Amino acid sequence: MLTGGVLAVIIAATVIDLAAVGIAFYDFLKRD
Amino acid sequence: MYSEYTQSALEILRHPSETMHWYIIPILLVLIYIISREMHDKHYQVLAGGVALWGMDLFNETWNSMVCFISGYAPVWGTPMGVGDTSLLILIGYNVEISMMFLMMGIASCLMLPEDRKAKILGINNRIFYAVVLTTLAVIIECFLNYSGLLTWEWPFWQRKVPWLIWFIGYLPFFATAFYVHDRPTLKQSLKCDAAILGFDAVLLIVCGFAGWL
Numbered sequence: 727m728l729t730g731g732v733l734a735v736i737i738a739a740t741v742i743d744l745a746a747v748g749i750a751f752y753d754f755l756k757r758d
Numbered sequence: 759m760y761s762e763y764t765q766s767a768l769e770i771l772r773h774p775s776e777t778m779h780w781y782i783i784p785i786l787l788v789l790i791y792i793i794s795r796e797m798h799d800k801h802y803q804v805l806a807g808g809v810a811l812w813g814m815d816l817f818n819e820t821w822n823s824m825v826c827f828i829s830g831y832a833p834v835w836g837t838p839m840g841v842g843d844t845s846l847l848i849l850i851g852y853n854v855e856i857s858m859m860f861l862m863m864g865i866a867s868c869l870m871l872p873e874d875r876k877a878k879i880l881g882i883n884n885r886i887f888y889a890v891v892l893t894t895l896a897v898i899i900e901c902f903l904n905y906s907g908l909l910t911w912e913w914p915f916w917q918r919k920v921p922w923l924i925w926f927i928g929y930l931p932f933f934a935t936a937f938y939v940h941d942r943p944t945l946k947q948s949l950k951c952d953a954a955i956l957g958f959d960a961v962l963l964i965v966c967g968f969a970g971w972l
Binding site: 751 | 814817818821824825828829834875883885886889913923926927930931934935937938941
């Protein structure tokens with residue numbers, strides 16, 4: 727079930743995905 | 759112990775002799791037509807944005823597979839056997855139809871973007887506006903697919919009742935990255951972004967393949 731390994735994968739994936747959103751949105755807002 | 763849905767998906771995982779259908783061939787040709795059309799029109803950065811969205815999804819599909827095999831229970835999202843028959847289940851929650859759909863979605867979403875990167879819609883930067891609207895529409899369709907039984911969600915944090923995580927890490931990064939790559943000042947920079955995303959995917963797939971997590 728929700729073991730440490732699974733949690734680590736989900737947290738790492740979330741960080742990577744949200745970092746991508748952060749980089750992109752920073753670039754979009756920089757133009758304003 | 760794998761869930762019932764997961765066991766059914768594992769039975770057809772990368773078994774084209776059991777699942778392949780002819781319909782996938784004309785769909786492949788439609789995809790080739792779309793790519794050829796955009797190349798003919800020299801919309802190279804639209805294609806680069808589309809590839810970025812496809813690559814971001816492949817990243818998510820890979821860690822979804824990791825969750826399935828590390829937990830020994832279920833992927834975060836799965837595509838079971840017998841419902842919405844696929845032609846080829848590539849990863850536990852990723853079939854060939856999904857793969858083609860995401861490339862088409864990436865290209866289509868970049869084609870929607872106004873040429874003026876600074877243009878605002880309802881007072882919001884147009885890239886952010888489109889990312890938010892398209893993410894919301896995509897999550898609504900995902901919820902319908904889940905309701906129809908084509909997409910199974912067996913973890914409590916990934917459900918129709920709590921769609922926030924699906925919205926934030928399921929789709930928003932896809933559109934945001936696609937638009938970011940599309941907007942690079944030069945095609946070379948866009949292609950470098952694509953290479954970084956696909957390179958990361960390739961490393962992850964190789965590592966997961968050797969670890970038995972695919």
